[in-house]
Amino acid sequence: MTGYIxxxxxxxxxxxxxxxxxxxxxxxxFIIAGMGGSNLSAGLIGIRDPKMDIIVxxxxxxPEIAEENLKGRLIIVSSYSGNTEEAIDSFEKAVSSNLPIxxxxxxxxxIELARKNSVPYVLLPQTxxxxxxxxxxxxxxxxxxxxxxxxxxxxxxxxxxLDPSSFEGTGKKLADLLKGFVPVICSSGKNKGIVxxxxxxxxxxxxxxxxFNVFPELNHNEMTGFDxxxxxxxxxxxxxxxxxxDETDHxxxxxxxxxxxKMYEERGFKVEEVYISGRTVFHKIxxxxxxxxxxxxxxSVIYGxxxxxxxxxxxxxxxxx
Numbered sequence: 001m002t003g004y005i006x007x008x009x010x011x012x013x014x015x016x017x018x019x020x021x022x023x024x025x026x027x028x029x030f031i032i033a034g035m036g037g038s039n040l041s042a043g044l045i046g047i048r049d050p051k052m053d054i055i056v057x058x059x060x061x062x063p064e065i066a067e068e069n070l071k072g073r074l075i076i077v078s079s080y081s082g083n084t085e086e087a088i089d090s091f092e093k094a095v096s097s098n099l100p101i102x103x104x105x106x107x108x109x110x111i112e113l114a115r116k117n118s119v120p121y122v123l124l125p126q127t128x129x130x131x132x133x134x135x136x137x138x139x140x141x142x143x144x145x146x147x148x149x150x151x152x153x154x155x156x157x158x159x160x161x162l163d164p165s166s167f168e169g170t171g172k173k174l175a176d177l178l179k180g181f182v183p184v185i186c187s188s189g190k191n192k193g194i195v196x197x198x199x200x201x202x203x204x205x206x207x208x209x210x211x212f213n214v215f216p217e218l219n220h221n222e223m224t225g226f227d228x229x230x231x232x233x234x235x236x237x238x239x240x241x242x243x244x245x246d247e248t249d250h251x252x253x254x255x256x257x258x259x260x261x262k263m264y265e266e267r268g269f270k271v272e273e274v275y276i277s278g279r280t281v282f283h284k285i286x287x288x289x290x291x292x293x294x295x296x297x298x299x300s301v302i303y304g305x306x307x308x309x310x311x312x313x314x315x316x317x318x319x320x321x
Contacts, residue, residue, distance in 0.1 A: 001308045004133045005293045009162040011136025012155050016122045016144040024120040025100035027074035033057040033090035034078035037131030041139035043193025048281045060089045075101045076145055080131035082108020104141045132204055154282050164290045171294025179302050181240035182209050188249040189214040195244055198292040205296035205307045215253050241271040
């Protein structure tokens with residue numbers, strides 16, 4: 001797994017090619033359908049360009065929205081393996097409804113269906129890595145299909161300026177702090193896609209519960225759940241908060257973070273602030289995600305687990321066959 005992390009920036013060398021490009025519908029509204037690590041890119045694209053009209057779909061079929069709204073969108077079905085049953089179901093629903101569609105995958109049943117139906121698709125490199133580690137390939141392919149060559153070019157630059165190894169030491173230190181705790185990762189609402197990635201990495205790589213939320217919403221509900229006392233406190237004192245700070249956050253969000261940190265610490269909780277930085281928005285995004293990779297990896301080492309495979313997911317798939 002350390003090799004995947006150290007070489008992550010090399011994913012941005014990948015130049016996606018659209019097969020059946022003559023069938024691709026030009027559109028400025030999108031649905032990105034996919035599950036797990038195969039659909040992490042959508043939230044990251046939203047951070048880079050919040051004005052993009054994207055509906056993220058993590059389910060069978062298609063979003064239950066007005067038919068005219070559905071027809072006015074390009075449906076991008078993303079599955080790294082190409083065998084995710086929810087993604088295949090979304091594909092089949094879109095084809096049967098004669099809706100504009102494209103596919104991003106490394107192979108499997110989804111690519112077979114795309115070829116059979118002459119659907120535009122991008123074939124991702126078959127590296128054998130878990131989908132959560134292939135976000136670089138995935139996001140470039142999706143943006144290529146969206147026609148955002150400007151953003152594809154920004155991502156290509158990361159191959160040169162992103163240094164995954166530089167975050168290893170910080171990740172190891174953070175893992176040491178988190179030993180024995182349940183991480184709760186929080187950020188501003190605009191960076192929701194980043195903290196969701198952090199949560200996924202702890203779940204899948206470290207095999208521990210982890211949760212996320214965003215400011216300012218958490219100050220109106222979740223925060224009160226940590227105002228613990230008496231016997232209740234003894235049952236729920238193992239949370240460790242990670243606040244992802246961004247210098248471009250709204251000033252009131254920054255003040256909320258500072259006040260919340262103070263209140264949590266007064267109640268005996270541990271809070272670590274992690275600042276994201278970089279030359280570009282994408283540089284900031286992927287720097288933080290790489291830090292999450294290192295942290296979750298080293299925490300897995302501490303616990304003596306398998307940081308790469310997800311046996312419980314495979315067991316579940318067998319149970320629902």
